[in-house]
Amino acid sequence: SVTEWSRLQSSELCLCLHSGNRSGVLQRKLKRELQQKCQCVFEGVAKAGSPALLQQIYTELYITEGGASEVNQEHEVRLMEIASRKPGGAETAITCEDMFKGPADTEAPVRTVLTKGVAGIGKTLLTQKFSLDWAEGKAHQDVQLLFPFTFRALNVLKDRSFSLVQLLHHFFRGTEEVSSFEELQLLFIFDGLDECRLPLDFTQTKALTEPTESASVEELLVNLIRGSLLPSARLWITTRPAAANQIPAECVSMVTEVRGFSDPQKELYFRNRFRDEAHTIISHIKTSRSLHIMCFMPVFCWILSTVLEHVLKTRERAELPKTLTQMYIHFLVVQAKVKNIKYEGGSETDPHWSPETRKMVKSLGKLAFEQLQKGNLIFYESDLSECGLDAAAASVYSGVFTQVFREEPGLYQDKVYCFIHLSVQEFLAALHVHQTFVHTGVNLLYTKTQKFTLLRVKPKLKHLHQTAVDQALQSTNGHLDLFLRFLLGLSLPTNQTLLQGLLTQTGSSSQTNQETAEYIKQKLSEEVSAERSINLLHCLNELNDGSLVEQVQQYLSSGRLSEGGLSPAQWSALAFILLSSEEALEQFELKKYCASEEVLLRLLPVVKASNKALLSSCNLSESSCEALSSVLSSSSLTVLDLSKNDLKDSGLKMLSVGLKSPHCKLEQLSSCNLSESSCEALSSVLSSSSLSVLDLSKNDLKDSGLKMLSVGLKSPHCKLEQLRLSWCLISEEGCAALASALRSNPSHLTDLDLSFNHPGDTGVKLLTALQEEPHCQGAPGTAETDFTELSLDPNTAFRYIKLSDNNKKATHVREYQPYPDHQDRFDRWFQLLCDTGLTGRCYWEVQWSGRVFISVSYRGIKRKGGDYDSLFGYNDQSWSLDCSEYGFSVWHEDKQTRLPQPCSSSGTVGVFVDCAAGSLSFYTVSSEELIHLHTFNTTFTQTLIPGFWLYGDDSSVSLSD
Structure with missing residues (x-):
């Protein structure tokens, strides 16, 4: 458009004025190259083989600011479960435009941003959208040159040497004419740190400062991230959470997290996709916590839509899949049908599990399982050959099962392979282990020692399940959690029915599943980490045991x-x-x-x-x-x-x-x-x-x-x-x-x-x-020991208690005191209360002699009659410290607890109450310090009032000023 062209011309003019016409030409070329590379995408929501314009299909993602760059090794489904429970407002949202501005409370410049997000959450699409906005002049125009890399592409250069300038020439056409970048504002994007197979060593790698000095690719990366090379350049690195700790914390200016779709965005996605059926789809998804959580990922929303769209067309609505296993079985069935119709000329009613399709699923399952054991999400031709799969076959599979397995062309025809999402790989791996056991009796999860020990024992499916449970529990990061859910879910007869034609034998029974469920419950009763126990309950859910x-x-x-x-x-x-x-x-x-x-x-x-x-x-x-x-x-x-x-x-x-x-x-x-x-x-x-x-x-x-x-x-x-x-x-x-x-x-x-x-x-x-x-100006105030001002209430005093010192002192006497009648007066026991209730935190000191009970009580304590439940400390309405020459003890609900501290016939006691916290503490007070006697911890449900029981003749209490 004219507007975009004006933007481009304006930014190029600024660059030319700043660093000469050659750099302006380079920026123009680079922007055109990035527009061509980034404007179209082949992502989940686009039909296989049909590119979509990124600007048309892109949905804003929820990105949060903050977080630490330390490793979080939890399984990514668990991370999503945790994220889904975070209350609104717990985090600070951030936009791409503010990514390099940094937190509002810091003035330090942001050089390196580390963005975390689980696989399939949209990190790559986010960097692609960022690059496209820059190339079209829509945003980020303070950046003069932007160089987006993927670690997948860098991996194939593992054994080669470049200078930083040569590396830029290698990846970006038209940069050959420029050999110095120091005076320009550069931004390097490195997408997919978790896929990096280069040994990034931040402790031993030699320092490089010259962009023209040759070194290995990993050495260039380390020095760029350290800031030794091009210290004024900005870096944006994306990664799955488990790989975040590969970058030292001191090299990261800010950490952000891509959280995928918020709950309203999920609903918007399905309303746009289904329209007439949206209400049914959204209601169904909300009934399954597992499905609803996974919808944080745009790629899973697409998987879910693919399945539900097919099921709604061909089945009764009551049969909509409810568990993850059912969902992924349906997804595989849909892909098999698409292959049968699109590539083999079949019809909707034809059997979709042809011999060729079964062979393809078996090969992909073997690849998925063996690479899962190694922790690999992306594979190169060497990985394929180790699994007995040649590159030609892989290319065929990626062309036919486009939405399951992908071949991505790299630089100079180097190819990279991957499943569309980690969960698809885990499902196919579980399917491979289940199929192998049912068809051959081989337990792929056994170690060599176990295989040798059990050679003469007839294998049972429950042993496979128990092995899987044990191995998942031994995992510190939960990397087998979802695999275990799928493996157990595949044993249900109802799920095996969905795979008829692929699974020629079932090999499971209700008794087997019941034995597996009991084994899981036994494990739950043992010392199991809290995170693993939650996954075991998900497994019981997959086994339909609630x-x-x-x-x-x-x-x-x-x-x-x-x-x-x-x-x-x-x-x-x-x-x-x-x-x-x-x-x-x-x-x-x-x-x-x-x-x-x-x-x-x-x-x-x-x-x-x-x-x-x-x-x-x-x-x-x-x-x-x-x-x-x-x-x-x-x-x-x-x-x-x-x-x-x-x-x-x-x-x-x-x-x-x-x-x-x-x-x-x-x-x-x-x-x-x-x-x-x-x-x-x-x-x-x-x-x-x-x-x-x-x-x-x-x-x-x-x-x-x-x-x-x-x-x-x-x-x-x-x-x-x-x-x-x-x-x-x-x-x-x-x-x-x-x-x-x-x-x-x-x-x-x-x-x-x-x-x-x-x-x-x-x-x-x-x-x-x-x-x-x-x-x-912001300096705080402080206070010395603040006393709560208290006075004794004459309307509560027993008539043989004499008040003096302006109602600060009470003494047990033999003479009758002519107090007027009052409903609040104690009429049988030598007790009285103060005149003010307590709020917040309160402290007062009491000088005592003889034998006294220093108490706090609810206002509703019984005042009339001689029953013991009127006494302080003998009911659930009051708490007391009994002080006498025989020692200290505390009373509540007629229960006495003797205290070890020595005591005389008189002294001073400090009382501290924190009403909100439910705390009541007693101390002895000396000239030098407070000595703690006892603390009651409870929940106060009514207003508290200080009170006293003058137990012995001539006993007295006096409130300190």
Whole structure:
């Protein structure tokens, strides 16, 4: 168009003015070449052999900003399951136009972007669309020259040497006239890092700085990525998640993730594709969690559409496929029919499994299985020959089974082969293993030792299944998860019926499937990782066994789940149910199910899929921390509450690795039995994470710990906004270190809680002085130990309790006190309440003598009559500390717990209540420190009021000012 031509001329003119006419000519040639190369695509939605214009068929993909470049080895279907549970708003969406602008909160230039995405999610199409927009002058015109590469094409140059200039000449016509690129703004795109077969060694590779210096292709790539070569150039690398760690984190400026289709985009796709049948199709897909999840991938939407389009034309709607195995069987059948009609002149009613087609499926299955075992998604002619398949046959297969197996021409006729998606390869691999066993009795999954041992044993299908289950469970990254689902699904007679003509024998029975299901349930009761247990439940679903899930659903509906009587297998089934729900997992609270470490480990996939994880007071120890760290590193969890768990320093150090996740914003670690030893790890977290809120209250961090924390607070990368350090044994020395840190980096921290410490006048002055400094406008305020103002309520006092000191002191006396009648008065016991209810966090101190019960109570406690349920600590309405010369003890619901701390006939007690957190703590108070006596952890359902029971003659309590 005229507009596009104007854009092109404008950008070329700028280039000519900047670096001379020769470069302008080069840009023109390069743009024309890329337009020709990128404007047409042969992707899933286009009919086989019919190219479609990219600009016409392209649907915007959901791309998110953030994420770490570390490896995530989970099976990609599991990654999609996790992604599908992420609550809306948990991530920051980003467009291609903003890819090199970087996060809004950083000024550093973005040189290298690493974009992750599972196979088939649309990464290659995304880079092609980016290149086409540049070539047509529609976007990215700040880039003067754009060079898109694929690792598939680079792989064939493995043993050859080039200079960077020669490499560009080799791939892009018309660049021969230019030998220097340093002054130009270049963008290199490297698509498919996961397919790279070049040994990228970032530790041993020699440094190169000259673009004209010759080296191996892998050495050129390493130096480009390091920034040694063309440091001003930009790089965009795409990869599947499992290969992301091939690039060192320090070489990556920003990580993005292609998430494929959002839920509305899925529906839009099917409405555009089916129109009249759209409602039926969308409703059916939503009934199968597995199918709905896979629709994140554009290529799977196309597979699904191909199958459903065929089924709706030829079968009753009640027979729409529901499981992954059924879907892929139908897909294979459709491709066989297309081959029969299109290439063999057959009709719709002719048998579609001809001898030639059966041979083709067998050969492709063998290739799929052997390459799956090696972890290969793309194959070269050498790979084909190892599987007994020659290049000529492969070319025939790719020409006939176009939508299953592809031959892609490379540079100078080098050919690359692949299945259209990893899941298709896994399905054909499972089909090959099943067919081989049924027809020959050979178990391809056996090791050589097993084969020798079992030579004289008649093979049974259940042994094949058990071997597959065992091998899948041994996999640390779940690479056999989908293969296992397919293998077990193929054993169902209903699925084998769909493959009549291809499978000449069945070899399975309902008894075999039942034995396999029982074996899986046995494995679920053993020590199985949470992720693998979820896949085993998917396998039970493929076997049409829903008994475990039904049992747990009965527990849920009856309300008996919190009793904690489920088996390990049933807890795994609960995780499966929660993950299969259509409701978003915004918040997960472990106590709703069972406050247990064992249960947490079974429900970890649910934690990973949630936005907030509330795990306070769940009897967790340091044993949980390693697993939780892994969850934090690979999820979008933004809030983690671990308060009131005995994590210790060792647990915190394990957890700190995950706390560096870019997603985690808020961390509750109060009352976790941490000491100053934890602070070094926490300091490192503050220096390199996105934490904005950190609660470390009620941990003995001391001054030495705060000094280490202050190192992290000084870091310019620290984004902490709120820091809670109440009850951490901090004095003037620690406050001085903190003030120094905040003076160095004052821009973020605005809320600092140092209550219930001993900063002294000097510490308070140092911190409050920060607010007066011009460069510390965001400096936080702080407070010394703040007391809650309380007074005794004379309308509640028993008539043998005397009030004095302006209702601050109460004494057990023998003289009757002429208080007026009042409905709130205790009429039989020596008790009284304060006049004000408690909210938020409250602290007060009580001086006592004799024998007294220092309590908090709900307002509704019984006041009349002499029953024991009116006494503080003898009911579920109140909690008490019993103080006397015989020692301390705590009471609740008429249960006494004796405390080991020594006691005299008088003293001072501090009481701290956190109403929202359900925490009530008692301390003895000395001139130097607070000594913890006991903490009640519960859930307060009503307003709390301080109260006292003056048990002994002449006993007294006095509220401190």
